[in-house]
Amino acid sequence: MRTENCLIELGTEELPPKALKSLGEAFAQQFEAALTAAELSFTSVSWFAAPRRLAVYVSALAESQADKTVEKRGPAVSAAFDTDGNPTKAAQGWARGNGISVEDAERLVTDKGEWLLHKAHVPGKQIGELLASLLNQAIAKLPIPKAMRWGNYTTQFIRPVHTLTALYGSEVVNLTALGLASGRTIQGHRFHGEARFELDHADNYASALEAHYVVADFTARKDKVRQQLQTAADALSLKPDFNEDLLEEIASLVEWPVVMQASFEEGFLAVPKEALIYTMKDDQKYVPLLDSEGQLSNTFLFVSNIESQDPIQVISGNEKVIRPRLADAEFFFNSDKKTSLESRLASLESVLFQKQLGTLKEKSERISSLSGFIASQIDANEALAARAGLLAKTDLMTNMVMEFPDVQGVMGKYYALNDGEDAAVAEALYEQYMPRFAGDALPSPGVSAAVALADKLDTLVGIFGIGQLPKGDKDPFALRRAAIGVLRIITELSLPLDLEVLVAKAGEVYGDKLSNQDFQAQVVDFVLARFVAVLQDQGIAIDVIQAVSARRPTQPSDYVARVNAVAEFKQLEEAQALAAANKRVANILAKQGVDSSVNASIDESLLSEDAEKALYSALMSAESVVTSAVTTQDYTKILSTMATLRSAIDSFFDDVMVMAEDDAVKQNRLALLSLLRQLFLTTADISLLAKS
Structure with a gap:
C-alpha cells in the first residue's frame, strides 16, 4: 500500500504564548489518537507550533485503511428455516440487510449451536474520505479555555484561522475545517519574506518556512533563543537569568528570534534587584543579566522577532518601554521606606484573610x-x-x-x-x-x-x-x-x-x-x-510507606527514620520470611481477639517445648535492645535485631502448637506471639511487606 508523509497546518492570528506549547502537543496527541482509532497505518506524529501556526506532520501515512473481513452472525439455523426447510422471515431479512440470499450464507457451528454467517469484505476508506473528520475530532479536543468567533464565520477557535493546509506528499487533500477549505497556502513571517507562499511538498514544510524567516519547530526555536542568549551574555562576561518557563514564553512570542542587547540607567540599581528583575521578566519578557556575585547589571537582553536594518531603533524602543516601569519601582521603593512595617499593622485590619x-x-x-x-x-x-x-x-x-x-x-x-x-x-x-x-x-x-x-x-x-x-x-x-x-x-x-x-x-x-x-x-x-x-x-517502595503509615507516627522526622529503616530491612535475606511470620502472627492474634497493643504477661513456667523456650529467650534479649533503641529512634538497629529472630520464629511455628488443649498454655503462647508482634510494631507493621 502506498504511504506518504502528511502535513496539516492551521495558519492563525497570534496564539496565546503561554498556551502555545500545550496546544501543539495536544494537537499531535489528539490527531494521533484519531488516526489510530480510524485504523490508519503511520509511523509517527510530530508537531510544529509558532505564534501564527499549529501543525502536525505524520510520517508514512497509509493512503487508506486496510481492507478487512467482518463476520456478521445471523439467526440460529433452528430459527432460520421452517419445518419444510424454507427460509423464515428473520433469515430473509438478515440476508437482505447483508446484500445476500439465504442460500449464500455460511454456517457457524459452535458447541452451543449452529448459526447463519456472512463474511463481509469491507474495503478500507481513502484518507480523502477520513481526514476531515479526524482533523475536526482533534481540533474539538484541544485545550481551549475560551474560544472566539471572527468575521462572518460561525465556527470557533482560540484565535482566528486564515489558512488551512493539508498535503499528502505533494498532493492537496481536499477537506474543510473551521470554515476553511484546504489548500497549500502557508503564511510567512509577518514582516520578512512573502506574506503567503505555496508549499510544494509536506516534507519541505520546515525548510520552506525557514526560508521565509519562520522557525516552525518549537523546540528548535527555543534552543536557538537559549543559544543566542548564552552567547550574548558570555560576550559580556555575565550570566543570563531565565528559567524554562520564560524561555518557552519568549519562544512562543517570536517566529524568527534575534537576541539584542539594551541597558537602563545605573541609578535604578539602588532599587532591590528582585523588583527590577520581576518587571523585566514578567512584564516585558526581557532577560536580566547578573554578574559573578549575583548582582544585577544595568545591561539586559531581549528577543526581537525581526532582523532589523536599523537595530539601534529597536534597542532604543525597548529601552523606552522599560524605563517607566523601572521608574515606577524606584518611586514605590522610596515611598514605601518612609513608612515602617510595624506602622502598617493597623492597615491589615482592612484585609480579610x-x-x-x-x-x-x-x-x-x-x-x-x-x-x-x-x-x-x-x-x-x-x-x-x-x-x-x-x-x-x-x-x-x-x-x-x-x-x-x-x-x-x-x-x-x-x-x-x-x-x-x-x-x-x-x-x-x-x-x-x-x-x-x-x-x-x-x-x-x-x-x-x-x-x-x-x-x-x-x-x-x-x-x-x-x-x-x-x-x-x-x-x-x-x-x-x-x-x-x-x-x-x-x-x-x-x-x-x-x-x-x-x-x-x-x-x-x-x-x-x-x-x-x-x-x-x-x-x-x-x-x-x-x-x-x-x-x-x-x-521509596509503596509497601514500605504503607508499613510505616500503619503505625501513624506523627513526628515527620521519626516517620522518615522508620521508612529508611524498613527500606533497608526489606533488602535483608530474612525480610520476606519475617514479614510472612508477622502476617501469620497478626492473623492468629486477631482470630483469638488478642490486642497486641496491651502488654500480656508470659509465665515462663508454662513454657514446655524447646522451641518456645528458645523464642522466649530470644525475645527477652531483643526486648532490652529495642527498648534502648526506641529512645534514640534507631529503627535500623531495632529491625536488624528482630531479623536475628528468624530461626527461633521458624522453629516455633514448626514445632509448637499454639492452640494447645490446656487453655493456660494456649494463652501463654498467644502472649509470646503478642510480644513478638509488639516488638516489630515499634518500627512498622512488617506484615504489610509480605508477598501476596
Whole structure:
C-alpha cells in the first residue's frame, strides 16, 4: 500500500504564548489518537507550533485503511428455516440487510449451536474520505479555555484561522475545517519574506518556512533563543537569568528570534534587584543579566522577532518601554521606606484573610504566637520568631507589592532592614513562603523555619477548622502545597516536631473561631497522607510507606527514620520470611481477639517445648535492645535485631502448637506471639511487606 508523509497546518492570528506549547502537543496527541482509532497505518506524529501556526506532520501515512473481513452472525439455523426447510422471515431479512440470499450464507457451528454467517469484505476508506473528520475530532479536543468567533464565520477557535493546509506528499487533500477549505497556502513571517507562499511538498514544510524567516519547530526555536542568549551574555562576561518557563514564553512570542542587547540607567540599581528583575521578566519578557556575585547589571537582553536594518531603533524602543516601569519601582521603593512595617499593622485590619477566620491582622497575630511556640521547640529565638510572625504580612500593604505581587516577602526583608529590624527577622519575612513549589529552597533553620511553619499550619488548621476540606482538584487555599511544605521543612531540617502538638497549638491560638471538632485528626492525617507522594518521588517502595503509615507516627522526622529503616530491612535475606511470620502472627492474634497493643504477661513456667523456650529467650534479649533503641529512634538497629529472630520464629511455628488443649498454655503462647508482634510494631507493621 502506498504511504506518504502528511502535513496539516492551521495558519492563525497570534496564539496565546503561554498556551502555545500545550496546544501543539495536544494537537499531535489528539490527531494521533484519531488516526489510530480510524485504523490508519503511520509511523509517527510530530508537531510544529509558532505564534501564527499549529501543525502536525505524520510520517508514512497509509493512503487508506486496510481492507478487512467482518463476520456478521445471523439467526440460529433452528430459527432460520421452517419445518419444510424454507427460509423464515428473520433469515430473509438478515440476508437482505447483508446484500445476500439465504442460500449464500455460511454456517457457524459452535458447541452451543449452529448459526447463519456472512463474511463481509469491507474495503478500507481513502484518507480523502477520513481526514476531515479526524482533523475536526482533534481540533474539538484541544485545550481551549475560551474560544472566539471572527468575521462572518460561525465556527470557533482560540484565535482566528486564515489558512488551512493539508498535503499528502505533494498532493492537496481536499477537506474543510473551521470554515476553511484546504489548500497549500502557508503564511510567512509577518514582516520578512512573502506574506503567503505555496508549499510544494509536506516534507519541505520546515525548510520552506525557514526560508521565509519562520522557525516552525518549537523546540528548535527555543534552543536557538537559549543559544543566542548564552552567547550574548558570555560576550559580556555575565550570566543570563531565565528559567524554562520564560524561555518557552519568549519562544512562543517570536517566529524568527534575534537576541539584542539594551541597558537602563545605573541609578535604578539602588532599587532591590528582585523588583527590577520581576518587571523585566514578567512584564516585558526581557532577560536580566547578573554578574559573578549575583548582582544585577544595568545591561539586559531581549528577543526581537525581526532582523532589523536599523537595530539601534529597536534597542532604543525597548529601552523606552522599560524605563517607566523601572521608574515606577524606584518611586514605590522610596515611598514605601518612609513608612515602617510595624506602622502598617493597623492597615491589615482592612484585609480579610477568610470571612470566618478574620483579617490579615488577626492572622499575623496568630502566626506570631505560633512562631514563638515553634521556636521554643527547636531552640530558636522565641522573641525574634514572634516579631517576624507579627510583621510577616505587612509588606502586602506596600505600594511595591501591590504593584508587583510576586515580590511579597522579598520586599518585607528590605523594608525590615530599612526599619532597623533584626537581620533574622528580615530574613524570616523573605523566607516565610518557602518552599513555594516542588524543589524550591527551604527557609533557614531557626526563626525563618518557625515562621514558615506557623504560616502554613495556621492556614491548614483554619481552613480545616471551618470544615472546608479540599475536594478533588479544588484547593483554593493551596493546602496540599502547604502540607508538603510543612513536611519538607521538618524532615529536611531534621526538626524534633510533632504534628499533633503543632496542630493542637495552632487550634488553641484560633480560640473559638473553629467549628469543626475533628480538625486536629483531619489535619494530621491530611499532612501525613502527603508523605506518600513525597517519599515515592524519592524512590521509596509503596509497601514500605504503607508499613510505616500503619503505625501513624506523627513526628515527620521519626516517620522518615522508620521508612529508611524498613527500606533497608526489606533488602535483608530474612525480610520476606519475617514479614510472612508477622502476617501469620497478626492473623492468629486477631482470630483469638488478642490486642497486641496491651502488654500480656508470659509465665515462663508454662513454657514446655524447646522451641518456645528458645523464642522466649530470644525475645527477652531483643526486648532490652529495642527498648534502648526506641529512645534514640534507631529503627535500623531495632529491625536488624528482630531479623536475628528468624530461626527461633521458624522453629516455633514448626514445632509448637499454639492452640494447645490446656487453655493456660494456649494463652501463654498467644502472649509470646503478642510480644513478638509488639516488638516489630515499634518500627512498622512488617506484615504489610509480605508477598501476596
